[in-house]
Amino acid sequence: xxxxxxxxxxxxxxxxxxxxxxxxxxxxxxxxxxxxxxxxxxxxxxxxxxxxxxxxxxxxxxxxxxxxxxxxxxxxxxxxxxxxxxxxxxxxxxxxxxxxxxxxxxxxxxxxxxxxxxxxxxxxxxxxxxxxxxxxxxxxxxxxxxxxxxxxxxxxxxxxxxxxxxxxxxxxxxxxxxxxxxxxxxxxxxxxxxxxxxxxxxxxxxxxxxxxxxxxxxxxxxxxxxxxxxxxxxxxxxxxxxxx
Amino acid sequence: xxxxxxxxxxxxxxxxxxxxxxxxxxxxxxxxxxxxxxxxxxxxxxxxxxxxxxxxxxxxxxxxxxxxxxxxxxxxxxxxxxxxxxxxxxxxxxxxxxxxxxxxxxxxxxxxxxxxxxxxxxxxxxxxxxxxxxxxxxxxxxxxxxxxxxxxxxxxxxxxxxxxxxxxxxxxxxxxxxxxxxxxxxxxxxxxxx
Numbered sequence: 001x002x003x004x005x006x007x008x009x010x011x012x013x014x015x016x017x018x019x020x021x022x023x024x025x026x027x028x029x030x031x032x033x034x035x036x037x038x039x040x041x042x043x044x045x046x047x048x049x050x051x052x053x054x055x056x057x058x059x060x061x062x063x064x065x066x067x068x069x070x071x072x073x074x075x076x077x078x079x080x081x082x083x084x085x086x087x088x089x090x091x092x093x094x095x096x097x098x099x100x101x102x103x104x105x106x107x108x109x110x111x112x113x114x115x116x117x118x119x120x121x122x123x124x125x126x127x128x129x130x131x132x133x134x135x136x137x138x139x140x141x142x143x144x145x146x147x148x149x150x151x152x153x154x155x156x157x158x159x160x161x162x163x164x165x166x167x168x169x170x171x172x173x174x175x176x177x178x179x180x181x182x183x184x185x186x187x188x189x190x191x192x193x194x195x196x197x198x199x200x201x202x203x204x205x206x207x208x209x210x211x212x213x214x215x216x217x218x219x220x221x222x223x224x225x226x227x228x229x230x231x232x233x234x235x236x237x238x239x240x241x242x243x244x
Numbered sequence: 245x246x247x248x249x250x251x252x253x254x255x256x257x258x259x260x261x262x263x264x265x266x267x268x269x270x271x272x273x274x275x276x277x278x279x280x281x282x283x284x285x286x287x288x289x290x291x292x293x294x295x296x297x298x299x300x301x302x303x304x305x306x307x308x309x310x311x312x313x314x315x316x317x318x319x320x321x322x323x324x325x326x327x328x329x330x331x332x333x334x335x336x337x338x339x340x341x342x343x344x345x346x347x348x349x350x351x352x353x354x355x356x357x358x359x360x361x362x363x364x365x366x367x368x369x370x371x372x373x374x375x376x377x378x379x380x381x382x383x384x385x386x387x388x389x390x391x392x393x394x395x396x397x398x399x400x401x402x403x404x405x406x407x408x409x410x411x412x413x414x415x416x417x418x419x420x421x422x423x424x425x426x427x428x429x430x431x432x433x434x435x436x437x438x
Contacts (some may be wrong), residue, residue, distance in 0.1 A: 142290075145294065148334060158318070161320050
């Protein structure tokens with residue numbers, strides 16, 4: 001693993017060297033220019049305002065998708081089941097098209113990025129939860145039923161602990177997609193957010209800033225991803241604490 | 245009392261596993277259910293526990309514990325947590341029963357495994373721990389499906405006596421299902437399923 005990391009750093013270094021010393025100045029800025037921009041940009045209020053807008057939208061979308069995804073899975077054999085089939089179909093529409101469709105229908109509503117991200121990532125949660133349900137150990141569920149008819153308790157103590165690893169795996173994937181989709185949706189609709197900034201700098205042909213923000217988005221996505229993975233580990237570890 | 249009246253159970257193939265089955269089990273009564281594999285012994289217990297749909301009438305007047313043929317320990321919980329799970333499910337105070345769990349585990353020589361996870365404990369030890377898991381809620385009735393399947397020799401005799409004594413001392417109704425040879429005199433009622 002360490003060797004892979006060394007190779008990765010070496011590979012990125014080689015790319016940066018080619019980029020820095022190759023003659024690309026007529027189309028884009030050098031890595032040094034971009035690093036300087038990132039350093040300065042991180043110290044501005046504008047960055048943090050836009051970053052928190054995007055971050056807020058990702059968090060809200062992920063939470064809504066998580067809750068709705070689980071509910072849709074658990075109710076798939078009821079009347080509500082048709083809703084999932086509707087949303088499932090939308091996953092084959094690109095985020096850009098979905099955003100445009102929403103703009104056509106609802107106008108330039110600042111909530112559109114949240115709706116788009118939620119709809120795009122729900123199937124990840126749904127599919128993961130569904131696999132979890134299919135792999136439920138029925139013998140353990142039987143055990144629970146002997147001691148309680150309370151469905152909430154059965155879910156809390158027997159079913160949910162079995163589903164959590166699946167849901168969290170789906171959530172990690174959904175969260176990564178959310179970062180991709182939010183930028184696309186923000187390009188079109190809002191007047192604040194990292195996607196809006198990207199769009200703005202693209203129009204102004206300021207490529208150093210365009211690259212700089214892209215790199216920031218990648219870094220934020222990686223940090224956010226590692227936080228979600230950490231939450232998964234801590235949650236699974238602490239799940240049993242109440243028994244102690 | 246457990247009252248079973250005209251119990252009929254059939255599976256999808258329309259094959260009648262239980263036909264007009266009747267049984268009454270009083271508290272402090274020990275019932276042995278014998279029979280070869282596939283005659284419906286486990287199905288009977290599952291019907292009593294409400295785990296299977298059936299035609300007929302089953303009344304269980306009191307709390308019930310079920311010792312399954314295979315252990316039912318949650319892999320994500322330690323043994324101690326697994327033993328407390330029936331208490332949690334029944335809204336009982338786990339702290340109040342902690343001493344009785346420890347005592348039973350010491351009696352059955354599995355005390356040192358309480359903080360381990362099920363995968364770290366042998367099949368025979370899990371079988372003994374399954375007994376504790378069922379007995380800990382101090383049920384009015386206990387139904388056991390081949391509870392000593394993976395136990396042999398002196399340990400078998402010890403556990404067998406432990407179950408019978410526990411049932412007598414605590415005045416608990418026992419339905420003991422097995423296809424092994426046991427001393428029929430230890431039971432108040434013997435049901436031969438064919």
